[in-house]
Amino acid sequence: MANTRAYPLDKTRNIGIMAHIDAGKTTTTERILYYTGKIHKIGETHDGASQMDWMAQEQERGITITSAATTAQWKDHRINIIDTPGHVDFTMEVERSLRVLDGAIAVLDAQAGVEPQTETVWRQASEYDVPRIVFVNKMDKLGANFDFSVESIGERLQANAVAIQMPIGAEDEFVGVVDLIEMKAYIYDEDELGTNWDTVDIPADMLEDAQARRDAMIEQIADVDDEIMEKYLEGEEIPVDEIKAAIRRGTLKLELFPVLAGSAFKDKGVQMLMDAVIDYLPSPLDVKPYNAVDPETDEAVELRADDNAPFAALAFKIATDPFVGRLTYIRVYAGTLESGSYVLNSTKDKRERVGRLLQMHSNHRQEIPEVFSGDIAAAIGLKNTTTGDSLTDPDHPLHLESMEIPDPVIELAVEPKTKADQAKMDNALQKLSEEDPTFRATTNPETGDTLMAGMGELQLDILIDRMRREFNVEATVGEPQVAYRETFTKQTSAQGKFVHQSGGKGQYGDVWVEFTPNDDEGFVFEDAIVGGVVPREYIPSVEAGLKDAMSNGVLAGYPLINVSAKLYDGSYHEVDSSEAAFKVAASLALKNAVKNAGAVILEPIMKVDIVVPEEYMGDVMGQVTARRGRVDGMEARGNAQQIHSFVPLSEMFGYATTLRSASQGRGTFTMTFDHYEATPKSIQADIIKKNGGTPADEK
Numbered sequence: 083m084a085n086t087r088a089y090p091l092d093k094t095r096n097i098g099i100m101a102h103i104d105a106g107k108t109t110t111t112e113r114i115l116y117y118t119g120k121i122h123k124i125g126e127t128h129d130g131a132s133q134m135d136w137m138a139q140e141q142e143r144g145i146t147i148t149s150a151a152t153t154a155q156w157k158d159h160r161i162n163i164i165d166t167p168g169h170v171d172f173t174m175e176v177e178r179s180l181r182v183l184d185g186a187i188a189v190l191d192a193q194a195g196v197e198p199q200t201e202t203v204w205r206q207a208s209e210y211d212v213p214r215i216v217f218v219n220k221m222d223k224l225g226a227n228f229d230f231s232v233e234s235i236g237e238r239l240q241a242n243a244v245a246i247q248m249p250i251g252a253e254d255e256f257v258g259v260v261d262l263i264e265m266k267a268y269i270y271d272e273d274e275l276g277t278n279w280d281t282v283d284i285p286a287d288m289l290e291d292a293q294a295r296r297d298a299m300i301e302q303i304a305d306v307d308d309e310i311m312e313k314y315l316e317g318e319e320i321p322v323d324e325i326k327a328a329i330r331r332g333t334l335k336l337e338l339f340p341v342l343a344g345s346a347f348k349d350k351g352v353q354m355l356m357d358a359v360i361d362y363l364p365s366p367l368d369v370k371p372y373n374a375v376d377p378e379t380d381e382a383v384e385l386r387a388d389d390n391a392p393f394a395a396l397a398f399k400i401a402t403d404p405f406v407g408r409l410t411y412i413r414v415y416a417g418t419l420e421s422g423s424y425v426l427n428s429t430k431d432k433r434e435r436v437g438r439l440l441q442m443h444s445n446h447r448q449e450i451p452e453v454f455s456g457d458i459a460a461a462i463g464l465k466n467t468t469t470g471d472s473l474t475d476p477d478h479p480l481h482l483e484s485m486e487i488p489d490p491v492i493e494l495a496v497e498p499k500t501k502a503d504q505a506k507m508d509n510a511l512q513k514l515s516e517e518d519p520t521f522r523a524t525t526n527p528e529t530g531d532t533l534m535a536g537m538g539e540l541q542l543d544i545l546i547d548r549m550r551r552e553f554n555v556e557a558t559v560g561e562p563q564v565a566y567r568e569t570f571t572k573q574t575s576a577q578g579k580f581v582h583q584s585g586g587k588g589q590y591g592d593v594w595v596e597f598t599p600n601d602d603e604g605f606v607f608e609d610a611i612v613g614g615v616v617p618r619e620y621i622p623s624v625e626a627g628l629k630d631a632m633s634n635g636v637l638a639g640y641p642l643i644n645v646s647a648k649l650y651d652g653s654y655h656e657v658d659s660s661e662a663a664f665k666v667a668a669s670l671a672l673k674n675a676v677k678n679a680g681a682v683i684l685e686p687i688m689k690v691d692i693v694v695p696e697e698y699m700g701d702v703m704g705q706v707t708a709r710r711g712r713v714d715g716m717e718a719r720g721n722a723q724q725i726h727s728f729v730p731l732s733e734m735f736g737y738a739t740t741l742r743s744a745s746q747g748r749g750t751f752t753m754t755f756d757h758y759e760a761t762p763k764s765i766q767a768d769i770i771k772k773n774g775g776t777p778a779d780e781k
């Protein structure tokens with residue numbers, strides 16, 4: 083090995099910070115970077131000086147969108163922070179971050195406790211077995227309540243929250259925290275931007291409470307840890323390092339979640355949070371092995387952090403950097419990689435040269451000669467790699483488990499202002515879709531219209547914004563529309579026969595295809611031809627013909643999904659048959675099947691969670707029903723109510739405004755795609771007409 087690693091694996095942490103919008107993720111990240119010595123000025127978040135939110139859009143909108151990975155140092159440890167977005171339109175970004183991080187800090191707003199978006203990301207983190215610690219932020223805020231926040235973790239997330247601190251004071255009297263493990267108080271010096279605090283005895287008036295909380299904490303730890311249980315039952319005093327070790331074991335097993343208190347904005351508690359990251363969150367050695375498959379043998383391979391193993395990494399993010407161009411963020415699972423060397427993109431089966439490797443700090447980039455297992459870095463020079471691709475040693479190809487990319491549910495038409503803009507726009511759309519795999523741009527070959535499709539209005543808004551600013555594209559943008567799908571509900575068979583004879587060489591293709599609706603498997607093709615009634619060389623054309631025809635739909639031009647097609651009969655002509663003729667025949671078979679296949683238009687149904695104060699409940703429930711929504715349950719949230727519902731996406735446009743006016747600005751909601759459902763008949767007819775077709779019963 084040419085270089086040595088700067089930090090041993092057990093002193094490496096790859097963490098994400100996740101939160102509901104506005105809980106303080108950005109502020110907390112900034113403070114971490116400040117105290118770890120990487121930022122020398124604290125920029126007031128949302129004043130445009132934020133270090134993590136470097137894209138102009140993020141600064142204007144005050145939200146964090148991309149998951150940039152930033153490296154920091156704390157007490158001999160390297161901490162890579164992967165920024166995860168809080169907005170629901172970007173759940174794919176959250177998922178891709180969760181794939182590559184080993185542990186997370188969940189930031190709560192001490193006044194609100196667990197909020198709907200916290201629930202969503204918490205569930206996702208649980209799916210990926212990501213150990214978490216919780217930071218109850220905003221302890222300085224009016225209404226801040228630590229105990230309520232801790233309880234909300236148990237109630238709403240069914241998680242075993244173990245408070246390892248208690249706050250000293252609250253709201254404007256919040257001055258520091260009591261460490262229940264060490265039984266010490268840390269009281270901050272107001273004037274020092276949080277860089278200075280006194281470690282003192284617990285104030286006398288808090289001592290009894292602190293002791294009771296410590297006992298409760300030990301009991302909770304004992305419940306999941308036999309070593310502690312034994313000592314606890316024998317009434318022994320348990321040494322601090324044993325308590326910490328037990329908390330670490332419990333946290334790594336996801337059996338408990340340590341909870342800390344603080345105020346990022348008022349510069350309190352962040353250093354203790356960093357200590358907890360080191361003490362309790364996993365190093366790359368502590369996480370379960372990453373799953374991969376050997377593409378040659380189809381055998382499962384488990385990747386463990388080991389510098390001596392063949393190189394294997396996942397490209398988890400592509401970003402266009404204003405200074406250095408295209409950056410590919412990689413998480414190395416095994417082996418090492420030197421800059422200037424070659425890797426195999428085994429997903430695309432292409433060799434790629436890694437020009438340079440960069441370590442991304444919050445305010446500068448550092449060129450590094452080599453990247454080691456368990457680490458995160460950005461590579462320059464990878465031309466063909468997109469998000470989710472596996473990069474491996476060319477002699478040891480592997481496919482690393484990647485992310486599931488959801489289908490877009492919303493789309494809009496864009497039209498360039500001039501011919502020159504067309505070329506610029508094509509380039510911009512290409513680049514943007516490489517960065518964001520949930521975003522797709524397609525051009526209808528017949529009309530030449532370009533469609534941008536994605537997961538939500540905000541996502542598309544931001545992409546359009548970037549297209550204008552970064553790529554200088556002038557374009558007219560249509561209203562966002564629902565990305566409908568079509569499917570069949572009945573099994574049916576149909577013939578497609580294409581015969582064209584007019585002197586010279588003719589055309590002949592003839593197929594019988596059985597269509598069967600399937601359960602979410604997409605398009606499945608089966609060749610059931612016996613005796614060569616359709617010659618083998620034409621079968622791929624039949625499959626391609628069906629695939630093409632399905633992508634253009636059968637009712638209103640939306641892609642037909644979840645239909646299996648079995649080619650079981652047909653005929654051919656010695657001279658006139660061709661690939662092209664069989665392709666047309668296949669599409670005719672699909673067309674002929676439609677009338678007996680119970681074709682329907684599917685619409686995306688969104689899971690919508692609304693939180694409103696009690697007094698607006700009636701109105702808001704009425705709105706849900708009026709939008710063809712179904713209320714799925716309700717629960718109290720302090721003096722507010724949370725309504726769980728399922729509502730068709732087409733009814734949700736502009737809902738933010740409706741909810742705001744119905745609740746005097748006090749209601750909030752989150753929305754994520756849940757599933758597709760057939761649209762009611764009358765609405766289906768409208769959609770077909772809007773797309774220039776004639777509904778079946780009006781024919």
Ligand SMILES: Nc1nc2c(ncn2[C@@H]2O[C@H](COP(=O)(O)OP(=O)(O)OP(=O)(O)O)[C@@H](O)[C@H]2O)c(=O)[nH]1
Nearest residue numbers: 103104105106107108109145146168220345346347
């Ligand atoms: N009172 C108080 N306000 C805070 C604290 N931390 C953050 N804030 C404020 O809360 C607002 C949201 O903070 P951010 O750090 O941007 O929150 P975020 O979670 O990153 O938000 P998104 O990027 O939109 O997901 C800002 O106005 C912060 O100044 C805190 O500890 N106390």
